[in-house]
Amino acid sequence: MERFVDEALVLSTVDYGEADRMVTLLTRQHGKLTAFAAGARKSKRRFAGALEPFMYLRVHLVETRGSTVRLDSTDILAGYYAARQELPLIARALYAVEMCRELTRDHEPHPELFALLEEYLVRLNAKEAGPTSLLAFELSALAHAGLMPRFDACALCGGEPGERPRFDQAHGGAVCEPCGVRARDAVAVPAALLAGLRALQEGHRTPLAPELRAQARGILNVFIAHHLGRRLKSVDFMAQVGLD
Template identity: 85%
Template sequence: MDRYTDEALVLSTVDYGEADRLVTLLTREHGKLTAFAAGARKSKRRFAGALEPYMRLRVQLVETRGATVRLDSADIVAGYYTARADLPLIARALYAVELCRELTRDHEPHPELFALLESYLHKLDAKEAGPTSLLAFELSALAHAGLMPRFDSCSLCGGPPGERPRFDQAHGGAVCEPCAGRARDAVAISAELLSGLRAIQDGERTPLSPEFRARARSLLNLFISHHLGRRLKSVDFMAQVGLD
């Protein structure tokens, strides 16, 4: 059995049996892994509070015969403790890690996505990530996963989206008015919103109004839910907290 060390971000945990825990990790070099942590719920020395969502760790892993690896040790590199003491920051962090968990497959390296998530969590912890930054994070995460929605042209004909565009999650983005009849599930979207999302996609970080963010979030929720086949649980948590 091969033993190796890697950097990891905790995406989620599930209690297993009376004392063990299954931990889903996004590692820098090996991608998403499900790790079995024996005795994690009873041993205060081996894991010492490290196996919590969005902890950044240095882990020692051992390959096993199945898809699950064994977690032998975990040292905390960054706990993002400021982001654990503020409910809006908790909600955004949990959404970010759930999105990354659902966008990735096991054992497929995603170093760019790891770096993106690590950077976003650091900004949350430093209180440097405004509400608009979540939209930027989502669009970048979707791009790394090969699911970038198209805002600059019609997803069907490739032409300009026009002044009365629609958005069709099944076809991957904006749809111009002439093509709207071929996109049955397309929803109305203002040219202003389409332009704003394209600007965020291109790297612009100008703060957006709460109304604009709410409309953008609704659109991305629709797109992400369609491609994942379900609505992320953390979306509802953000709504309960009062985040757009």
């Protein structure tokens, strides 16, 4: 059995048996891994305070015969403790890690996505990531996963979206008004919303107005749920907290 060390962000954990824990990690070099941490809920020496969502760790792992690896020990590199003190920051962090967990497959390296998530958590912890920053994170994460929605042109005909565009998750983004007639699930969206989301895709961090932000949240939730086959659980938590 091969032993290896990697950096990892904790995506989620599930208690297993009386003392163990299954941990989903996004590692820098090996992608998403499911790790078995024997005695994790009792061991204060190896895992104390480490196996919580969005912790940044150095992990000591052992390959096993199945797809699950064994987690032997951890070193905490960053806990993002400031972000854990405010409910809105916790909600955004949990949404970000759940999204990364659902967008990736086991054992497929995603170094760019790892760096993106790490950077976002650092900004959350420093209280430098506002509501629009979460939209920018989502769009970048979708791009890394090969699911980037299109806002610059009609996803069906390639023409200009026009002054009365629509958004259709099934066809991958904006559609012009004539094509929207053929896209049964397309919903009308303001042209200003497409322009704002396109700017975020291009790396511009200009904050969106609250109304546009709420509309952006709505269409991205639908787009992500369509491609994943389910709605992310943390969407409801953000709504309960009062976040758009």
